Amino acid sequence: MRKIIEDERGSLLVTVLMIGLILIILSTALATLSLSEIKDTAASRDKTQAYYVARSGVEATVQKLMNMTNVEKKNIRFPTSFTGNIGAHEYLVELTGSLEEIKIESTGKVNAREETVTHILKGDINSSTEIELDMAVFAQENIILDGSAKIHGDIVMNATKPGSIDLAGGGTGINGDIYIGPGGDKEKFLKKPDWMDFDVKKIHNLPSQRVYSSPTMPDFPENLFSYGNITLGGNDSYTISEDGYFNEIKIMSNTRLTIDVGSEERIIRVKRLNIEQGYIDIKGTGKLKIYVDEYFYVKGFINQKGNSEQVTIYYNGDNKVTISNETKMAANFYSGNANLSITGGGGLKGNIISAASNIDISGGAIVEAIVVYAPNAYIHISANKFTGAIISKALRATGNAQLHYPSNASDFIPIETEGSGDIQFERGIWK
Incomplete structure (x- = not known):
């Protein structure tokens, strides 16, 4: 009888160990999955923020161009580039083309993520009366x-x-x-x-x-x-x-x-x-x-x-x-x-x-x-x-x-x- 009890105890120990091992494996997998999801969420957030930083760079540039005097507008040289900030995040704007059609390309950066947007500004030049x-x-x-x-x-x-x-x-x-x-x-x-x-x-x-x-x-x-x-x-x-x-x-x-x-x-x-x-x-x-x-x-x-x-x-x-x-x-x-x-x-x-x-x-x-x-x-x-x-x-x-x-x-x-x-x-x- 004692031998049977000892055998049952040994079998139970093996079962417990197996269950423990399975739980460890599952918890590790869940932890890994959660970490991956967190990373994906962070990357998605950075991408979205970088896009809006880039777009904000375009909007700021458009307002700056529209508020210029005619003399300032005529003095724009193409291509040209400059940087700006939205809060703690930076954007780079590049202007190419001509006064008749300005291509505004803005790149926003958040952490290691970069997003670029492009906007076209049409210029109507009334050169004569x-x-x-x-x-x-x-x-x-x-x-x-x-x-x-x-x-x-x-x-x-x-x-x-x-x-x-x-x-x-x-x-x-x-x-x-x-x-x-x-x-x-x-x-x-x-x-x-x-x-x-x-x-x-x-x-x-x-x-x-x-x-x-x-x-x-x-x-x-x-x-x-x-x-x-x-x-x-x-x-x-x-x-x-x-x-x-x-x-x-x-x-x-x-x-x-x-x-x-x-x-x-x-x-x-x-x-x-x-x-x-x-x-x-x-x-x-x-x-x-x-x-x-x-x-x-x-x-x-x-x-x-x-x-x-x-x-x-x-x-x-x-x-x-x-x-x-x-x-x-x-x-x-x-x-x-x-x-x-x-x-x-x-x-x-x-x-x-x-x-x-x-x-x-x-x-x-x-x-x-x-x-x-x-x-x-x-x-x-x-x-x-x-x-x-x-x-x-x-x-x-x-x-x-x-x-x-x-x-x-x-x-x-x-x-x-x-x-x-x-x-x-x-x-x-x-x-």
């Missing part, structure tokens, strides 16, 4: 015609002061209607000799004053490859076939610089453009933009036989520009504050857009334009032949100056002015 161009001459203050000067087309003025138009010469005339500022006295607005007839019914009051804002220069291109200097003389010739920046381009002794524009657009920026005597010829069907920083002098020809719409020159220096003698240019000419003189036998075929205070077109000069847009300028014209609508502060035409409204002008023309160039951002898609 449509200005009214339905008259031969606009003058803010006054117009004086002397000698035999004539205006062939309508006149618009904001002035209301009596005598704001002075027909001082016996051979002067206006072949068109006159529109004066609101409230101006039509009977007293025109100063003329008693014997000169002018039908007062051709004088009308504007419903409101016209506003012609000062033109602005575009941003000059950056990051162009620098080619140093070009100096041509003797039997030299040279062809530019790539965009680039030049410290100086100097052309002497009737030499020729050819700019190959291909079928697209060629961009040239130069600190000093000095054509002492020579030619700049255009090759190809594309367009050329020349940006001149400091110095512009030309005695010779630019695009001599070409279309003025193919070439645009932007001059941002302060020195007066003189186009005289045999010099001829077929180009649209934009200038900042530099005054302009076209005189002698000089000629310009193309529009003049300027913030200058004085423009003089005299002697045998010939100007063929759609518009001379210079709302800050006192303009004096004594050249026999002038074609183009004029926007001025004041105008004086003398001698035998004949001012003709261009037959190919439209009622509106786009001009980049103060207040234009506004950049508005609009949210796009998330990725």
Whole structure:
């Protein structure tokens, strides 16, 4: 009997040990499973937090961009990157693309977990203002015609002061209607000799004053490859076939610089453009933009036989520009504050857009334009032949100056002015 009891005790001990072992195995498995679940939960939490940190980086960037001034927006350089924080967590933002379409890529990091989100911001750039161009001459203050000067087309003025138009010469005339500022006295607005007839019914009051804002220069291109200097003389010739920046381009002794524009657009920026005597010829069907920083002098020809719409020159220096003698240019000419003189036998075929205070077109000069847009300028014209609508502060035409409204002008023309160039951002898609 005792032996049976001892055998049963031994069997029970084995059973207990087995059960204990099973419990140990189960508890270890459960502990391992719980630890894995905890790790998965932590990883999931970090992933979610990293996503929202990244998204917060996008939102902060969008708000920063939308609150920028136009100048600040135009100074954004692509690509660029920066970091920020949401609480204790950091995000990295990278901006690529252009002002027309900014790609915002934000990466958020929480512990070892990173998540990236992408948002597209669309930019609407209003680079120009449509200005009214339905008259031969606009003058803010006054117009004086002397000698035999004539205006062939309508006149618009904001002035209301009596005598704001002075027909001082016996051979002067206006072949068109006159529109004066609101409230101006039509009977007293025109100063003329008693014997000169002018039908007062051709004088009308504007419903409101016209506003012609000062033109602005575009941003000059950056990051162009620098080619140093070009100096041509003797039997030299040279062809530019790539965009680039030049410290100086100097052309002497009737030499020729050819700019190959291909079928697209060629961009040239130069600190000093000095054509002492020579030619700049255009090759190809594309367009050329020349940006001149400091110095512009030309005695010779630019695009001599070409279309003025193919070439645009932007001059941002302060020195007066003189186009005289045999010099001829077929180009649209934009200038900042530099005054302009076209005189002698000089000629310009193309529009003049300027913030200058004085423009003089005299002697045998010939100007063929759609518009001379210079709302800050006192303009004096004594050249026999002038074609183009004029926007001025004041105008004086003398001698035998004949001012003709261009037959190919439209009622509106786009001009980049103060207040234009506004950049508005609009949210796009998330990725």
